[in-house]
Amino acid sequence: MSTTGDYERFFPYEEPYPNQRSAMGEIAEALDEQRDVLLEGAPGTGKTLSALCPAVEYARRTDKTVVITTNVHQQMRQFVSDARAIVHNDVDSIRAVVFKGKSSMCHIDVDYQECQTLRDTTRSLVDKERERTQLREQATALLDEIREGDDGAASARTAVTDELESVTSEIEDLSAGNICEYYHNNLTETDSTDAFFEWLFDDVRTAEEVYEYADERQLCGYELLKEGIEGVDLVICNYHHLLDPAIREQFFRWLGRDPDDIVAVFDEAHNIESAARDHAGRTLTENTLEEALTEINDCEDSRAEPATNVFEAFLTALRRTSDDSFGFGEREQVTSEWYDLTITNTDRRDDLTLEFLKQYEGRGINTEIDLARQLAESIDSQHETAYKNGETATRKECQSLQAASFLDAWMTDNDTVDTHPIISVRRDEGTNEVYARAELYRCIPRSVTADLFDEVHSSVLMSATLRPFDVAEDVLGLSDPVQMAYDLAYPEDNRRTLAIKTPALFSSARNDSDTQRIIADTLADAARFTPGNALFFFPSYAEAERYATQLRQHDAVFKPVMLDESGTETEPLRQSFVDHSGSVLCTSLWGTLAEGVSFDDDDARTVAVVGVPYPHLSERAEAVQNAYDRAYSGQKNAGWQYGIEIPTIRKTRQALGRVIRSPSDYGVRLLIDKRYTQESAEMGKYGVRGQFPPEERAELIDVDPSKVQFALLNFYDDLDAYDGAVPSPSP
Incomplete structure (x- = not known):
């Protein structure tokens, strides 16, 4: 079995920088002990390889995956450069991928929800096409048996041709709906996809290179990456793949890894605090509420009335509270940039919540918010079906589901220690009208990050400016991390x-x-x-x-x-x-x-x-x-x-x-x-x-x-x- 010191075989250059060998050794020991690491090293001292070499060695030895992440574009390029140096070092066969979000890799420019629906419909079509091929082969074989005098083959063939006719009709219906030709090619052109994965793992390919390669061959590079990253040694990605809980869960599933199989490496880790706040916050605009009300107005459903009660009350409260919060002449100064208004009070709930309670007339806010959510989920399902069937050209986004989910969070979380309610306003450049949004702003990031660091096997947080370590530990929710600081040597x-x-x-x-x-x-x-x-x-x-x-x-x-x-x-x-x-x-x-x-x-x-x-x-x-x-x-x-x-x-x-x-x-x-x-x-x-x-x-x-x-x-x-x-x- 490999030993902790074997990480040096992954170092791709002749000699480490000052302190680099010491840092690699301490990180290797920490990973063996399943401990997190806070690493501060002066700029230009090789922190990335200090973390990457022992992490990759540990992952190879224990069948885990290293996920290295940053929110700085230049550092992403540096990660790719360092990963390529390791791959080209010829000491071991390392499989590394660079993963970016769907929005930057989609060839037909649809949003995530629409993409998900297209993918499901396209897969259903391909499944039916394969079923049709099998039925045709069965029908041909049974015809041969009939010609050879098999008395039972005729009735069997009739059953097969009836099923074939039904499947063909389903294929026609699916083809008339919305599908993705790029993803269709992923599922049907085996030679092309095999060639893609051979190309992908021959080097460390950037997301831009993957997009270009796939686009030239009419393939979906994003879906191919999702299928190809299972069990890889190293993934380079953006912060949101780890900091957003919903994305993280999916991401680990694509990797084929449980959280305990992940070694997470964060570069520029002093930015985790602000990035986590961005991922944890929730917003709801006047426009979304108006669209939600329109969406439920035509619903012949008993839940439409309670949904209308809470949506109208919150919309009225949002407008009145924002109007009342403006100082003299302040409204006229609002631009197209979001502008915050103060609504909090030291001795009672915030003004928006108080106005919401005042405007609401119903059988109970929490009960009717729950009914609104149920109705919204039903509407969302209808949007999904309509898009799959080709009844709509795009996959409609369910505004009432956004509104109901937000109101549920607003009533539950807006007076907790780490959450701050805010109203922001901006001016619509097209209409010149000022409109408002409500926001739940997360103040203390450990409510987002503590679960992450508790779930993964271990993590390395590195930056040139992490100290004081005790503050980083408290703010992010780390438990007894190894602390390492290397000054400019x-x-x-x-x-x-x-x-x-x-x-x-x-x-x-x-x-x-x-x-x-x-x-x-x-x-x-x-x-x-x-x-x-x-x-x-x-x-x-x-x-x-x-x-x-x-x-x-x-x-x-x-x-x-x-x-x-x-x-x-x-x-x-x-x-x-x-x-x-x-x-x-x-x-x-x-x-x-x-x-x-x-x-x-x-x-x-x-x-x-x-x-x-x-x-x-x-x-x-x-x-x-x-x-x-x-x-x-x-x-x-x-x-x-x-x-x-x-x-x-x-x-x-x-x-x-x-x-x-x-x-x-x-x-x-x-x-x-x-x-x-x-x-x-x-x-x-x-x-x-x-x-x-x-x-x-x-x-x-x-x-x-x-x-x-x-x-x-x-x-x-x-x-x-x-x-x-x-x-x-x-x-």
Whole structure:
């Protein structure tokens, strides 16, 4: 039998990075002990292979499947690259697949429910076609027996031909309905599907490659993947395949694995918290309620009246509560983006629930919601039948089922500790009308993630910014995980981390002209004394635009200044930035460039985080804080720390990690705000220096704004980094 140390045979390169061998060994031991792992490793230190090699070895040895997942596109590409390196290493026959959702792989662009119906109808058709073939063969054989004088063959053949006629009629009916030709080919063209699986497992194929291959051959690549992933060694996928309970159950079934047969590896695991909230939330709009009422109006069913009672009462309550929640002039400012309205109360149920109870007139809300659900399930079944029979061109979505399911959850969950009721509004761009939606917002993700980590055999959660581990453990619902932290083991002489003593950029101080001048001058010095590209992160896109404008007008800046704006495609801008030998890029720390994107070597030499980029303190952020305060009532400032401060410092550390990606790389990292300096100890909970891990705090050097130019000059000049003339400091 293999031993724990055999994982090194899967390592595809000559020599591990610093700390990589140690991490692989500790993870291998943890998997043998069926324990979860929290792994923090500095960016660029090979965390993926540190987890992947021992996980794949363990899975092969114990007949399990490794599922490695991320919510960052670039990391997905890195997973594919690492998996290919392992597969091409020729040490073992590894079967690996990349799995994406149906929406990105469907050749005829139908939704999940419609696809499911098409699949069932198409399979029924193929089954009947096969039955017809068998009956024809039987009829031919019986005809031969009749010719040979078998007296009983004639009556038997009559029975077969009668059945054949019936099956042929069924085939005609099914063919007249809705089917998927791509899936039909999956079921009937055996040679093509065999060739697909041979091609699939000859390498690690991306979802885009699978789509292209299948499309050229008129096959459904998504369904082929579902059929082909059973028992594979490694699956690369998105977060939602594990975080959404319903999808997870199906996904494991396709894998042919029980949850205990899964080793789950989460990359960028600091994002699990927010991703889990997104998957746990539920919403219901005015439009859906209106469509639900239309759907049940024509039903000759005794359950239609109770369904109407609850749907109309909730719709009226939703409209009245949203109208009453607007402040003076607030409604006119609503755009096409969802805008939250406050409906909660400290001493009673939320306003929407109270209005719902006021508007409702019936025999009992819970009873009538249950009857509404029963009716909706019946309607949904009718939609399914109509689509299968070709009576409708598309598979209708049952709006009353959505409404009934939501109302059931609303009345059950909206006053629990980890759930926050919200009304949001938006303006319809077509009609210019403002409409509302009700939402159950999940505040504490462990209600979603604890079951996952309890079900699977073991999990590895890795990130460059997971600490403090005890918070990650509490928030996600992990039980006694192995904790591993590896700092940046590259040469210290190749990096400097400076905390700049500028004024604290509280939101109230951002418009101060003197503060803006100090920040702009500091950034100008950083840009001028950087031999190459400089990457600047700000608390928001608005602040990024403010300082991009000031830098373009600054006398000391001679480099092109690029701006990343909200709502624009980032990748072309990133590519243009790295293609320049000397430029500045201003972006938001809450944008897509702050994590999961590498700026290796000359791509960026200096990175700066301006201010402490706390998220906008919206009602949702406050709800998260309040939920953590209630859940950890014995811990001072738990809501602030868990909900605001720790996620913000993780984002800051992620941004700093965009540079220094290899042992030979070098650069400067700037934290521009006195809350990062030693003076922050006097600022109470707003001083954040103490939230950095000890080894990172030890590297922080406090610098006055006027001295930044000298700090960068000395660092880069010592490394002989300037190509040509060395810039001269300003007096």
